[in-house]
Amino acid sequence: MRISDLKFKLVFSFLFCILFFVFFSGNILAAHLYFKVPENLVGVGQIIPVNVFLDTGGEDINALEIGVDYSRDLLKLKDWSDGNSVVNLWMERPGSDADKLIFSGLIPGGYNGKRGLLVTLNFETLKEGRAGVSLLDSSEMLLSDGAGTPAKLSINDFWFYVKEGASKLESDKKKDSDSPEDFKPEIDRDDSVFDGKYFLIFATQDKDSGVDYYEVKEGEGGFERAESPYLIRNQRKKQEIEVRAVDKDGNERASLISFVPVYPFWNGGIIIAVIMILLLISSGVYIFKKKN
Amino acid sequence: MKKIFLILTISLVFVFLSGFNEVVASATSNFSISIVSETPVETTVIFRGKAQSRSYVTLLKDAQIVAVTQADPNANFEISLTGLSAGIYSFGLWADDTAGRRTSTYFFNISITEGVTTIISGIFLSPTIAIDQAEVRQGDILNILGQSAPSAQVSVFINSGEEIVKTTGADNDGAWLYKFDTTSVDLGDYSTRVRASKESEISDFSPTASFKVSKKSVKSKKKCPAKGDLNNDCKVNLFDFSIAAYWWKKSLPKKIKKRVDRKLYRDGKINLRDFSVMAYYWTG
Known part of the structure; x- marks a missing residue:
């Protein structure tokens, strides 16, 4: 094999490898x-x-x-x-x-x-x-x-x-004047979360400075920092719950949801009422029999 | 000299082809975006496209439902969102046809500019799909059906290793049906999905329906998302995310582990893979 042919093959192979990488690099x-x-x-x-x-x-x-x-x-x-x-x-x-x-x-x-x-x-x-x-x-x-x-x-x-003395970084970012995006909190209950108690979920975005934190206010209480999922404190009380999203520049977006807890009949006041009714009926039957 | 010329020619071919690749990639988008600038207006996004005749089209913004509209008898729909901030948004669209079957969710990201109206048109949601049997006796006919835009051509893809492609047409109401003869196919597991085309538009692929060719027949049940639906409400959304997030990097009780493994990634824990599976099946 002549030296010039060998040189050509080497140059060609090298160039081919480089160009193959450039061509396919976007894909692999x-x-x-x-x-x-x-x-x-x-x-x-x-x-x-x-x-x-x-x-x-x-x-x-x-x-x-x-x-x-x-x-x-x-x-x-x-x-x-x-x-x-x-x-x-x-x-x-x-x-x-x-x-x-x-x-x-x-x-x-x-x-x-x-x-x-x-x-x-x-x-x-x-x-x-x-x-x-x-x-x-x-x-x-x-x-x-x-x-x-x-x-x-x-x-x-x-x-x-x-480096000390380097030019001060000028921020071209203007202050965020927009509130976070509108959102809708939801209430759910699942036996795998918070031992089956009611919890609140919420999520939104802010397209400028970003969401900083959320706050929740239950009924007449005050706002408290919260994360989703949030365990509702007053599990049995019908109330309005307000969720507030606050961005990094302090802009707020609030959303209200009504909490109406529903419990199975074997829970809470209904069973007491049934017992009371049964007692009243029993008392009535007893008094009637005694009179007769 | 000849060799140098050859090297240069091949180099130029590669350079040209690498640029061409980018052009082809951008030409496969199946919707168009136009921006109408009027001063000053509320920032607005308008979505226009085709679904199924009289179907209910749901719009997701950043993974949550923000609007529902009904398509007209010609399957055309339009949804407007106003009062948005400028920024990058993730939008998703899906539709429920008149029989309650769902299309696949069409997700895309766009950048919205303040004070302009952005129009996204040419959207063509996938057909819906259903099968009348989850298991079909070999030799029987399996009915593969659904809805698309009226008079669309529907391509049916059936897979089990090798792919079979058949075509059928949607009628004036968009209903389509393909009768799959299982006489000449092997016993085993199959999957099928469809895509519609009308005029020059091509839709996304529908969700996949799976069936088995065996020695017996079993009717199909109503389909909920195959994975991700942790609270069994036939949706994959923030509720399911919240349940999984509650257990993020915590050790799972046995009962929860079973549910998670069945509905998400089967490894006995909640980690990034579970969320990835959930995100894939997301309905909002």
């Missing part, structure tokens, strides 16, 4: 999570929003459990937001004081796209250095196939730089 690449920040260089003592995005790699994803680690000597998690997230329901929201930052969510119907926002993590920069944000190996995403099949997930580390 796993789903992957990636981070985006407004600037890659920020100053000390600033709040930097780190957006966590999902590229599903052409697949439909409907459930995810994500663990995030970060340079704890350089960054402090101040807050987080699910505003405009593709996740509709959370099993576990990001915690700001956990050792590991883990969140789990559900997307009924699935999401298939390249730029699905999951959460925004707001970090405060503590000191100079190269700040890293990465995903834990335990992170998982599942396909919307009815079988709970794990999606292939690729994980890349992400870095940005913190």
Whole structure:
């Protein structure tokens, strides 16, 4: 074989491999999570929003459990937001004081796209250095196939730089003036939840700053922080229950539901009434017989 | 020189084809979105499409029911939502036909812009499907039926390893029927689903109906979602999610374990797989 032929074959094979990868990479690449920040260089003592995005790699994803680690000597998690997230329901929201930052969510119907926002993590920069944000190996995403099949997930580390004197991060985000989306709480009872007692369920989204918390007010009582499912305190009292969703900028959306407890006849006052009636009848029969 | 030219030609072919892939992917969407900008208006989304004649069409917004409307005799429906905030929304649509059979849920995500009317048209919900027997004696006829848009062509896909595809037509009321002769098929488990086409539109696939070809016949029962319905109300929604969320990462009592394994992912616990199964069967 001549040297020039061998060279041609080597060059061709090399080029073919590269081009094969480029051509097919859109199809065989796993789903992957990636981070985006407004600037890659920020100053000390600033709040930097780190957006966590999902590229599903052409697949439909409907459930995810994500663990995030970060340079704890350089960054402090101040807050987080699910505003405009593709996740509709959370099993576990990001915690700001956990050792590991883990969140789990559900997307009924699935999401298939390249730029699905999951959460925004707001970090405060503590000191100079190269700040890293990465995903834990335990992170998982599942396909919307009815079988709970794990999606292939690729994980890349992400870095940005913190330097004293770097330009102040200007936020182009205007204050959220919209309330969370309208929602309808529901009341249910199931023997697998709260020992069969009545509970309240509710869920909504906020398309801007994200839902911060919920509050529930039973009857004439005050509002108290609550999570769904919420065990109704006054199980036997007919009352109006108000649920309030509050977003990160303090906007509220409230919804009322009437609670009318219904108990089987062997529970509560009806059986007492039956006993009383029986006693009255017995007394009446006894008195009648005695007179005769 | 010739070899360099050959290398360059092949490179260009690959580059061209990789770009073409993206174009094909976007052309397979089966609805269109148009934005009508009027200043200033309430942010509105309008959904237009076909279901079944006089069926009840349900709209989900972010996994919860927000509207129900009835399609007209020609199976056309329109639903409007107003007063929305700008942002990304997940919408779902399904319909119950006049016999109470349900289509598959058509989910999609769109970004809504404040102050504009977004119109989503060209939606074509799947046909509904039912079978008259859960088990059919070999040699008997299995009736596969349902409803679609009036005069639509319905393609029936029957699977058991190999796929059999047959076609039938929907009548003026959208009712369709295919008589599947089981004489020449093997004993075993089968599944079937259908898709409709009308003019240039093609619907989604219907839910799947499963049946068995055996030596006896057993009538079909009313179908609730195969999985996900933890509280047995024939729906998969926030109630079921709340029950599963209550047990998230907790050890399950025996009674609950049995129910969860039957209705969700069979592994004796509630974890991400259970929620994924629930999300797949979600009805709202």
